[in-house]
Amino acid sequence: MTTEDDAEAGGDDAGDQPETVTVADVYDAIDAVGKPHLTPAEVAAKTGLTADEAREALERLGEDAELERQDVSGAEAVYYPPDLDAVTDRERVILFPDRHEVVVEHADQFTRAQLSQFAHLVDTNRAGGAIYEIREEDVWQAPYESLDELLATIHDVVGERSEHLEEWVRSQWERARKFRLVTHEDGYTVLEAENDDLMGNVARQKLDDDVLRAPISDSESWVNEEMTAQLKRTLYEAGYPVRDDRDLEDGDALSVELGLPLRDYQADWVQRFQEQGSGVFVGPPGSGKTVATMGVMEAVGGETLILVPSRELASQWRDELLLHTDLDESQIGEYHGGEKAIRPVTIATYRTAGMDRHRKLFDERRWGLIVYDEVQHIPADVARRSARLQGKHRLGLTATPVREDDKEEEIFTLVGPPIGTDWSALFDAGFVQEPEVQIRQIPWSDDEVADEYVSAVGHGRRQTAATNPAKIDEIRHLLTEHPHAKALVFVEYLDQGEAIAAELDVPFISGETRHAERERLFDEFRRNERDTLVISRVGDEGIDLPDAELAIVASGLGGSRRQGAQRAGRTMRPVGDAQLYLLATRGTEEEDFVRQQMRHLASKGIRVTEQDAEAVGERSGRAEDDAGDE
Structure with a gap:
């Protein structure tokens, strides 16, 4: 049996044992202090140990090679982890x-x-x-x-x-749950508020008589159904998003059968859309938003209106529907400047659908589903008019809902809440390849061009930085570093595109390229008969641009996050490596522009790094060789 004296002796022995400090404790202390090396006093202050206990603990870690020690003249030694990157990159x-x-x-x-x-x-x-x-x-x-x-x-x-x-x-x-739209038993639309005060002091103060027709009760109002989009937008701007729980008409029935299985995440998108009744699929290019939309069409089983920004995209939709569903040509119509046919599935451009003389024709049809492709266009004045069209369900599609006018919230107000925003799950599952994104800092090609930038103002200054001739050296270097990659080089300026294409001896595709010639070049690229194309802004959206393993952005629309994500999307494929390089002239506002362009991708979990140009040393080396030859 242990006596009280034994216990006291044991307690003294225990007190002689030094306190334990682990490397993890040191890392935590480093985080707290904000520098990668610590003195015993600093460790003591962050761990609750005495200075002597901290010193002994650090000495033991140093003896075990878990920490490095540096003796400082006239001061206490400092300790730091052997691998500083393990601290600085935490x-x-x-x-x-x-x-x-x-x-x-x-x-x-x-x-x-x-x-x-x-x-x-x-x-x-x-x-x-x-x-x-x-x-x-x-x-x-x-x-x-x-x-x-x-x-x-x-x-x-x-x-x-x-x-x-x-x-x-x-x-x-x-x-976000204070107001909701519901359908009255007599068929008209009602705005319900959580309480009388909200209806009287918010809704009826903010909304005009042409939106709220008449009060039904102190917390309910009769709504002009044609003005529901205006109602949602007005209350949203007042800080009250409106839930849309209306029992809309089912629309005319249309049986659609999808001819291929949905991926798990696509099936999840469809299920969430069915539960909500509306929404926006937000997925990276290559994630199969078009196929998921066909899954929605199959689930809804109603006549469908598909709105797109261009005639070319309308034709692509028609081809995809014929390829992947049991719909035949007699059931699919296109309605735009080149063709005007309304069918059970109609594909129309935003511009045409928004015109008063055409919208009446669309209103006469009972749509079960309205699809807004490239839905980031919907806040624009012309496209917004199409939001007045009535349908049982609304579905938006986009990889990039961000807008430079900060009106992206209108997308979700006019169409529905976002679905499928977690891109990392798609990357981890291997359905879409996460691109390696890197910003390359490019020096000026010579002092003369740099001086031109300094003396320029406004757009002239931006263009000078964007078209810096030194970028051609870096493009050539990147293509050499990836000799087997199919590459797309994007430019904002036609003269720059022509210059790069001439230097590389490859085709340049712009809005001035004839449609037939454009399609021929794209087909050759798909069939691996060409490995490099230079493309202007015409390649950002609305055309069936082939996927590439390498995308180089030589110049872009200053700071457009949507454009940056669209161009990155050209490298997002199910298999293989995917790389995107953005070239920015060092020390100019273009650096800020490309960082801003990448914000949307960074917010989706894609890592964006920065590095100095690598072609500089090669150019200097060539110059020295040339001098030596002389």
Whole structure:
């Protein structure tokens, strides 16, 4: 039996045992202090040990080669991990609850994908840091069935609980459920408010008489059905998104059978769309949004109107429907400047469908489904008119709902909530190849061009940076580095495109290229008879551009996130490597433009890196060789 004296002796022996500090504790202390090396005093302050205990613990870790030691003249030794990259590249997530911001450093793909579910990417930097903001609309549109699921994801990402933030998220979640549209038993549309005050002081104050026809009760109003889009937009801008629970007409029946199986995530999109009755498929290029839409057509079983931005895209839709469904040519019509046929499935351009003289024809048809392809066009004045068309279900399709006028929220207001925003799941499952995205910093080709940039202003300055001749050297270098890759080189300026095509001895495709010639070149590219094409802005959307293993953006539409994602999308394929390089002239505003272009991709979990041009050394080497030959 142990005596009290024995116990006291044991206690003294235990007290002689030094406190334990692990390398993980040192990493945590490094995070807290904000520098990669620590003194014993700093470790003591962050671990609760005495200075002597911290010093002994650090000395043991140094003896075991788990830490490096550096003696400093006139001061205590400092300790640091052998691999500094293990510290400097560690993922860090910092929450600023009062500002509703999350700052991350070196976030992995999973963290970035989680953040994309409830936050908006505001800015990134070259060192791998990013700032996310949780906005009202991010909470309103968060793809979760319950508030608890949303809060759980936020907690998983930030690693801490914040009563202030959670209370604000809760209030926004509830705010998105204050108003809803329903169908009265007599068939007309009713706006319901959660309480009398909301109806009287918000809805009836904000909405004109041509939107709300008459009050039904203190919390209900009769709605002009033709003005439902205006109602949703007005209340959304007032901070109250409206749930659309109307029992719309089913539309005329149409049996559609899809001839190929849906992938698991596509089937999930279709199921979520059926549950919601409307929505926007937000998936990367190559994820099969068109096929998933055919799955929706099969599930809805109603006549369908498909709206597209161009006649060429209308023809592509017709071909895809004939290829993958049991619809025949007599059931599919196109309605645009070149052809005008309304059939059970009609494919029309936004411009034509938005014209008053044509819209009446579409209104006379009872559509079970209206599809908005490239739905990011819908906030534009011409395309918005098509949102007044009535259908049982509305489905939008886009890889890039972002708009430079910040009107992307109107997409979800006019069409429906986003579906399929988690791109990382598609990358992880191998359905779509995640591209390697890199910004290359290009020096000026010579002092004369640099001086031209300094003296230019406005658009002239942007064009000078975009068409920097040194970019041709880097393009040639990248093509040499990827000798077997099928490559697309994108340009914004026709003169630049012609110059690059001439230097590389490859074709240049622009809006001035005849349709037949364009299709011939694309077919040769698909059949591997050509491995490189230079393409202007005509390749950004609305044409069936072949996929490539390598995309090089020599110049772009200053800062357009949508254009950046569309061009990256040309490399997103089910198999193989996929690489995107964006060339930016160093020290110019073009650097900021390309970073801004990549924000949408970064918000989807795609890692974007930066590097100096590699062709500079080669050019210098060639110059030295030439001098030596002389």
